[in-house]
Amino acid sequence: MATDPAQRIADLSKAIRHHNHRYHVLDAPEIADIEYDEMVRELEALETDHPELVQPDSPTQRVGGPALDAFSAVTHRERMFSLDNAESHEDIAAWEARLERMLERPPAGYSCELKIDGLAVSITYENGRFVQAATRGDGLVGEDVTANVRTIKSVPLALGEGAPELMEVRGEIYMPVSAFDELNRKQAEAGERPYINPRNTAAGSVRQKDPAVTAGRNLSVWVYQLGFITGGPPLESHWETMEYLGSLGLKVNPASARAADAAAVHAYLERAEKDRHANDYEIDGVVIKVDSLDDQAILGFTAKSPRWAMAYKFPPEEKTTLLEDIRINVGRTGVATPYAVLDPVFVGGVTVTNATLHNEGELQRKDVRVGDTVIVRRAGDVIPEVVGPVLSKRPRGAKVWKLPKTCPFSGHPIVTPEGEARAICTGGFDCPSRLREYLFHFASRGGMDIEGLGYRTVDMLMSEGVIRTPADIFTLDRDDVLRFEGWGEVSVTNLMNAI
Ligand SMILES: [Zn+2]
Structure with a gap:
């Protein structure tokens, strides 16, 4: 072990940087957390004893700056362009045809990457040291969020071997879904x-006035584009560029893939959409x-976006709409x-007319009110959910929702048992809603699997008074059913046999 504190600080910094990269960038730690923590503690102690030896890019210097009153403006070295959008495979095919016309041949391959739903930032390194981070802003001028972005552990403060004199990279800061769920659990x-x-929360976290708040949000980054470089190696393709950035310690997404031709691009699109979650x-x-960077140079830019890139957007999983009623x-x-x-x-991918609000407590925490414009989410196979209100669009006089005191179906009192989140109707099976749901579940595949006893049949038998209790199903008389429209000898026999 080195006895010279400066040497020991340098050795520890290097080791910690290496393990940070393994843990936060590659998601492949080599040592136990406790060993890592020990190294950090030793470094912190040395730096406390020798403040003159503290380096600005020391791994301990992530939360350093004071809280800010405002973010100053940063003019981007190169404009941060937005991308043209495609909403279908046909749009992509039309773009590919345009590329082929302009190049007078198909492009020499594509690079495909997942489009991260986060906040775009530009990050600048000088001689391998993190010096600045800025939001996209209007593409020309963004906001200086250096103090906040340096708290993000997957953003290296010092790059590895081969770093150029000056480099600006673009990436997306995001909040991992697990970190978001954990944050909301605490809320x-x-x-x-x-x-x-997660997207709005990540954006809000980057724009915190106090970097310590940002540091506690467990944000991460994916770097996806080189913006500006002087003094780097010769690079011939976007893919090579990303490999170079990865070799410097920047976090590039391993889910990206090279595609040789249009067919491979479409296969990537399909896979990405299927594996969206x-x-x-x-x-x-x-x-x-x-x-190919040569192809990119030939294709160039329109007034607002590069011709050589396209963003294929999945159908949205969140939309806003009017909350007409709460029942x-x-x-x-x-x-x-x-x-x-x-x-x-x-x-x-579906038309949503109803969405669950779970229970009174959750509804009140979200504070959604009748008349609100609300954000509705339907992701994958998960049932539609009201995420929250758009407060700026709340109409005057919108009232806080309260659970009704009596059941709208049976008139019985609704009570919330002590210590429970969920309220219940006290009517038992006298409550027609409960009976209907019970019978339907009983008859369904999850229960007795009685074929022919679907929701509409249960509903009809109940509204006609044929079924009043769960047991009535077993004493069902064929004549009781036969008299209804749409029921013949065959269908009634089938139903009876099924029961
Ligand atoms: Zn009831």
């Missing part, structure tokens, strides 16, 4: 309003870039669940 515990989604970060599409469902166990009646909205 719920504290009885606070939940955060709407397979990662611990949210994506809202795929970015396709012409891979109660009474389920098969008697639980009274509030749900939202929505102005129909097409989201996550």
Whole structure:
């Protein structure tokens, strides 16, 4: 072990940097957390004893700067362009045809990457040292968020061997889904309003006035584009560029792939959309870039975006719509669940008219009110959910929602048992809603699997008074059913046999 403190600080910094990279960038730690913590503690102690030896890019110097009153403006060295959007495979095919016309041949390959749903930033390194981070802003001028971005552990403060004199990279700062869920779990515990989604929360976290708050949010980054470089190695393709950035210690996404031709691009799109929720970060599409930098130079830019790149957007999983009413469902166990009646909205590939609001407590934490414009989310196979209100659009006089005191189906009192989140209708099977849900579940594949006893049949038999209790199903008389429209000898016999 070196006895010279300066040497020991340098050795420890180097080792910690290496393990940071293994842990936060590669997601492949080599040592136990406790060994890592020991090294950090030793470095901190040495730096406390020798403040003159503290380096600005020391791994201990992530949360250093004071809280800010405002973010100063940063003019980007190179404009941060936005990308053209495609919403279908046909749009992508049309773009590929345009590329072929302009190049008078197909491009020499593509690079495909997942489009991260986060906040775009530009990060500048001088001689391998992190010096500045800025938001996109209007593309020409952004906000200086250096103090906050340096708290993000997957953003290296010092690059590895081969760093150029000056380099600006672009990336997306995001909040991992697991970190978002954990944050909202804590919000719920504290009885606070939940955060709407990882993207907004990441953006809000980067724009905190106090870097210590940002540091506590567990943000991460994916770097996806080189903006500006002097003094780097010769680079011939986007793919090579990303490999170079990765070799410097920057976090580049291993889910990116090279595609030799249009067919491979479309295969990537399909796979990415199918696996949309397979990662611990949210994506809202795929970015396709012409891979060869020579091809990119020929294709150039329009006034607002590069011709050599395209963002393929997945159908949105969140939309806003009007919350027309909040009503109660009474389920098969008697639980009274509030749900939202929505102005129909097409989201996550289906038209949503109702969405669950879970329970009174959660509804009040989210503070959604009748008349609000609300954010509705439907992700994958998950049932549609009201995420929260758009407060700026709240109409005057919108009232806090309260659970009704009596059941709208049976008139029985609705009570919330001590220490429970869920309310129940006290009517038992006298509650027609509960009975209907119970019978339907009983007859369904999850229960007795009685073929022919679907929701509509249960509903009809109940509203006609044929079934009043769960046991009535077993004493069903064929004549009781035969008299209804649409029921003949065959269908009644089938139903009877099924029961
Ligand atoms: Zn009831």
